[in-house]
Structure formats: structure tokens, C-alpha cells
Amino acid sequence: MTTTTSLDTGDALAALLRKYAVQPAGPWRLCNGRRPPECDTDGVLVLVPGWSQCDADLPEQTVPLRPWRSEQRFIELKRLVDEQTIVPVLMCRFACLTDGNAMPLAATLYREFDLAEWLVGASITGIYAAIDCCRAANVILRLSNDVVCSVETGVTLPPGSPMHDRHELIARRGVASDRAVDTQVAQSSISAWTDSGTQQYTDTDAELFGLGQDQVSLARSAYEALRNPECVSKLRAEHVRLRQLVELAYESDRLRQRMAVEGVYA
């Protein structure tokens, strides 16, 4: 089994803010569930993963975070593209499977669409989706720089299963992936076979040691939002756009048509 943590993400974020003497503009609360608590009317800034709001209007004072952008493997993939270590990117292959409880199908599309635009550095211009009810979505994206991106998502994992994902960038010179060559599943930093069973540990952040990967990236992205309050309005605007892209995917499936995306990614 993969270990989980009982550490509180909000406490870890607070400690991080104290450590670097960051003074948020006002009271805040970090939520990592699918719904934020009913606390958005008392002037408290509510920080939530954006995907948790992808089927609802965004309440006032809510900041939709994109935690994956703070995850080290994605930061490294982006760096490989930005520094032109792999160049030019021509195709991407993304996959994301969940149990549907932690992250529903629409949320997986929200996440992967944002990763596509962010990693490639171009906006989505076309979507064609084949979706099976609420279980699986197989989507082909075209980006403004002509990159083609396949997005395979599903919520068919058994309840309680950790997310299973994979991201590969294929360029004319080089390939980059967050999975080792010839593997399909994530590797752990430590695997321990002991009298108490099999345990796996993956720790990627010494400063937030003890948090799980999802908590680390959530805390990191919330820290950046609190440190740079001017980005909040941009986060909210981009959230709206991502929601529209997800809706277009469902529309594509319904109409069985390629959907053109209007507007340019800011």
C-alpha cells in the first residue's frame, strides 16, 4: 500500500507562510475536498483546487488553484520544453485515471487540459471527445502551435485507489515523460517489505516532509496565491475558461463533432 499522512495541509501552509514571513492580505482557508466549506461570506479567502469547482459557479472569495503546476515532475517537464531541451514538441500523450471519488471525470479533463496548455505553452484550438457516460473520456486536442495532444481519462479505479497518471511529450528532438522508460505505473522512492506488510513511500519535498504529493502541490500552489494576491483574478478567469473547455469536450461527444475553441489563452 502507499502511505498516507495525517498531517494537516492547512497547518503546513501556515508554517510555510510563517517561515518566509509572508503576510496574506486577509484571513484564508485551504480546502482540499470537492466542495469548499460554507465560509465564503465572512471575508475569508477560500483556496481550493480548481477542479473541485468545475461543475459549479465559482463563489466569491474563492481562489481556484491548479496544484499540478506546483508539482515538481510537471515543473521539470515544463522546464525541458521552455529550455528547448526537447524541441519542437509535436505531440503529447496524457493519461489520468482516478476512483471518481477524489476526482470526478470532468475534473480529470480540467486538470489535463490545463496541463496540455501549460506544458506546451499554447492554447487549445480544437477538441474531439469520445466519452462514456461518467466513466471514461478519450479526447484529442489540437493546440495553436499545431501540437496534437491525446488525453485519456477515466474514473474506473476501485474506491480508495491513488490516482494513476502519465504524461509524455514527443518532440522532433527528444521525448520527455514523467514515467520511466518501459513502465506504465508510478515508481516509489522507497518500497519496504516488512513483517507489517508492503509499504511504499514517495517523498518529493523536504520542506513539507510528511505531506502526500497531492497535499504538497496544493500547499505550494496556495502559498504562491497568498504570496502573489494579484494573481487571484487571473486564476479565476482561467478557471472559467477551463470549465468551458471541459464543457466543449462533452459537447463534442454529444454532437460527435470536432469543436473549435475561440479565444486565446492568456
Place this chain on the structure above:
Amino acid sequence: MKPLKIAMLSLTHGHTRKYFQTLKDSPKLDWVAACAEDDTVERRFRQAVEGVPCYRDEQEMFDRHPEIEAAVLASANNEHLRQVKACVQRGVHVLSMKIPTFDLDEYDQMIELVEQAGLVCQVELELHYNPVVRRLKQLVAEGAVGRIRSIQATNITLSPVWAFPWQGVPEQSFGKRVPLADGDGRFCGGALCDHPHVFDLIRWLTHSDFEHIYAEVAPNIRTDLEVEDLLVVNGKMADGCTFLFDPSWSRLENRFSEPGPGWEIFPKRMEVNLTIGGENGTMVVDCFGPNVYHNGAPGEPAAVRQSFSCRDATCPGGCWAFQWWRPRSRPVRRTWLPTSCVRTVSPETGCGGRFC
């Protein structure tokens, strides 16, 4: 049982060399002759195989060896119909490399020819004899994940065109020169023509036909090819199961004229991976794993070498290549889909129901 007397034609297909050992070693086969397409192919054959006469003319080979009972068509796609006719005229069973043809009229001719002659004609779709796929089929049949709702698959490789040039020539691979799309300088005949297996596998696993298909072609990795090398395909089956398939030549290679150590730049030359999403669970499948790894090739930091075996003691040849079956309908073939195009596939339109 008397060994089957077998011949091999053309020797220009990328899978040709994989047959050499089986044809030599299997006690159920008697490899009596081969026919090479040109000087280079003949020279390579003679370096690799001893004791099997090699001809340059199929007619001469058949005339000198009337005992031939079966032939492997290890040739370019546009040679298949002619070679099937030649075999049928002599009562010779056929094992054709995939794809037999992309021309549906040619397919009809092939089926009619072999059925009228009472001959066996098999298309090389090796995943049918892959042990991982066999296990997958068994698990699906046992209901391990329930009814399949989604299949995602890769069948990706390096590009074979430098060693097997016909695969980069639209007329030889696709059968004719058809632009990918208006204004696109490339033509049908590349990666998609090379990797048909997953289409077959999806139908085999779901017991459902293709309802609609969509494809997008990316800019080529290899800008000097006139056929596509990067694309993805998605769509739905008639039972609502969705699929997404990547058949690309997305692994770079050194441009060797003959496959060998150091051919690959990306460490892994080939993979067929699947994710099966069902009503009750998910399976992730590596059809050609596990593997072994080495870094002994010249100029190569690391490489993957397949370590699976498709040998099957129950089959006549002791190898997947010789599990003969007689097609009841057209062999597997596909309809090419240009960039950004959706096509509905149905028996009513004459485009569906003919896969096997």
C-alpha cells in the same frame, strides 16, 4: 505429421527476419525456397540463412519447387494481391503480412480466390498469439473488470522506412497516392498503415464493431518523409465503448539500412500497451513486457530488448506465425481518415462489419 513445405516471397517486410529462425528450426516446417526482391535483399538473406535456395523470380521458384505447399508473403502491401493470385494458381496456402490491401475490391478478390480454391489464407496479426493478450482475454472473459467501457492503446515504434523503404512510399504501402488532407503535403501510408493491430484487438475484446472514428495527424517528426509518422485516433464502438489509439512512429531511430544494435535512439523500439477501463475496474497491460535492458550497443546509452516468447507448442509451426486460420470474411483492413474528419462506420454504408 509431414512437415509443411514452405516458401517465402520478396523478403522486404520488416518482420521478415523474425521468421527465419522459425522456418529453419520448426520440425513441422520444411523451408524449401525463398525469393528475394533485389540484389541487396538477396545478399542479406544469404548472409543470414544457409541451405535455403534463393531465387529472384517467383515464377522460377515455383516452377523449380512444385512441392511448395504454403508461402509467406513478406512483401510490400501493393504486392499482396498479385502474390495471392500466383499462390492460388498453384494451390499454395498463404500467410500474408498485414495489411493485405487497403483496396476493398482487392480484398474481395483475395477472399474469393482462396475460398474458391479451398485454400487457407491468414493475415499476420501476431497479437492473437501473444501470451499477454491471451491472459488479458481470459481476464476479460472472467469478468475481472466487468463490461469494457474504454480502451486506450499504443502501438508505437521507431520508423522502419530506412531499412524497409516501401513503408515510406504511399503507392507501395497504401496502394495509391492519397493526400492526408487538402493542403497537406503528406500522403496516406505511414504509421497508421504499419500498425493495424489495435483496431483488431479492440473489436476482439469488445465483441463490438466500430461505430465512428476520428483522427488527428501531428506535424511529422521526420520532415523528409512524405507519409505521416505521428497521429492519434479515437472514437466509439457500437456498444458505446470509447477508445483512443496511438499508432505513431514516435520513437526516433538511427537511419540504418539494416536493423541491428544501435538502431534505436529512444531506448525502446516498440510497445503495445493497453488500458482497459471496465464497469468494475481497470487493467493496465504491456503486451510485450517485461523486458531486459542493456547498454552494449555502439553509441547507445541504454536499450530495451524484448524477453517474451510467443512460441506455442500447440500450433503447427511452434510460433505465432503459423497459427493458420481461414477467414470467414474480409481480413482486417481500415479506412484511412484524413486530419480532422469523423466517419461513421456501419454495415449500411458498406464501411463496417467486414473486419475479422
